[in-house]
Amino acid sequence: MNFAIVVHGAPYSSEACLSALNFAKAVLASGHSINRVFFYHDGAYTANNLIAPPQDETPVGEQWQAFGIGNNIELIACIASCLRRGILDETEADRYEKSGSNIAPGFTISGLGQLIDASINADRVVTFGV
Amino acid sequence: MSSILYVFSQPPHGSINAQEGLDALLMGSAFTTCSVLFVGQGLMQLIEGQSTDELGTKNFSLGFGALKDYGVNRIACSKPDLVASGLNSDDFVIDVEPLDAAGMQLLIRDHDKVLNF
Numbered sequence: 001m002n003f004a005i006v007v008h009g010a011p012y013s014s015e016a017c018l019s020a021l022n023f024a025k026a027v028l029a030s031g032h033s034i035n036r037v038f039f040y041h042d043g044a045y046t047a048n049n050l051i052a053p054p055q056d057e058t059p060v061g062e063q064w065q066a067f068g069i070g071n072n073i074e075l076i077a078c079i080a081s082c083l084r085r086g087i088l089d090e091t092e093a094d095r096y097e098k099s100g101s102n103i104a105p106g107f108t109i110s111g112l113g114q115l116i117d118a119s120i121n122a123d124r125v126v127t128f129g130v
Numbered sequence: 131m132s133s134i135l136y137v138f139s140q141p142p143h144g145s146i147n148a149q150e151g152l153d154a155l156l157m158g159s160a161f162t163t164c165s166v167l168f169v170g171q172g173l174m175q176l177i178e179g180q181s182t183d184e185l186g187t188k189n190f191s192l193g194f195g196a197l198k199d200y201g202v203n204r205i206a207c208s209k210p211d212l213v214a215s216g217l218n219s220d221d222f223v224i225d226v227e228p229l230d231a232a233g234m235q236l237l238i239r240d241h242d243k244v245l246n247f
Contacts, residue, residue: 006245008147041150080153084146112157119243120132120162130139130147130246 001032004122006115007043009129011060012053016129017046018060021067023126028071036074036118037064039107043129044081049104061104068106075107076114133163133203135241138172142191143182148175149190151247156193156200158245165204166197167237168226170211176222194224206237 005024009016020037027034039046051061068075077087082103083096089109093101103109119125136155140147152175158164168176175191182189197205209228212219219226229237238244 040154041147078150081150112154113161115154115245116134116158116161119134119158119245122243125243125245127246 001123002121003027003032003034004118004125005034005037006125006127007037007039007046007129008041008127010042010045011051012057014042014129017043017064018058020126020128021060021064023128024067024073034071034073035122036076036114037068038115038118039075039077040081040112040115041129042081042085044077044085044087047075047077047082047104047107047109048085048087048102050102065104065106074114076110076118077103077107078115079109079111082109131162132242133165133240134158134243134245135238136164136166137244137246138166138168138175139170140175140247141171142175142180143185143187147247148172149188152190152193154245154247155202156196159197159200159202163203164201165206165237165241166202167229167234168207168211169234170208171215173207173211173215173217176207176224176226177217178221178223191223197224204237206234208234 007020011017088101089103090101142148180191206227206229209230
């Protein structure tokens with residue numbers, strides 16, 4: 001079965017972000033597939049490469065990066081959510097004349113259409129953090 | 131093509147969830163058949179005459195007027211939550227179809243996917 005996963009919760013302030021990651025790992029471990037993970041609302045903070053958690057806490061963002069890159073799964077952060085929250089790739093940093101970009105490796109900033117497309121094409125959509 | 135039901139359960143201005151939910155609904159209706167169900171405090175998003183001037187937040191409730199133009203199929207709310215909150219569908223910015231529990235169940239079943247906001 002093909003899953004679309006939607007993350008609405010920010011790492012550290014919401015448990016949803018980590019639950020979604022654990023779920024995503026379990027999906028693959030069970031022999032299913034994931035067409036896309038879409039980070040919306042505060043979930044977009046997961047794509048912030050400047051997060052520096054205490055050493056004794058789970059590096060949620062890094063684990064998502066490793067998951068996405070290691071399994072070749074698209075991690076898409078909503079552009080409107082990202083811009084409101086200060087998460088920029090180079091293109092957006094240039095466009096809005098900001099001092100730098102901070103999108104984490106493995107993440108792509110893109111539009112809401114990616115959420116709809118993933119929802120339409122998946123067998124199941126599972127949302128975390130509402 | 132998969133149809134999508136949007137379930138809106140958050141009040142309008144305390145967080146951005148409701149506003150970003152509406153954005154997702156408008157985007158979705160450009161791609162496929164979409165409907166929306168308001169439940170719980172989500173009903174408050176629809177109350178007519180909201181003014182956010184003093185809050186400094188965006189009064190996105192005006193955007194609900196565009197749902198019909200975007201071709202949003204059914205616009206429904208939970209009848210039990212409507213009664214419990216002391217609201218009446220006349221209080222809303224748009225026409226909304228109140229559904230009892232069985233009606234909501236059918237609405238969910240009629241759609242391939244559900245997105246919660």
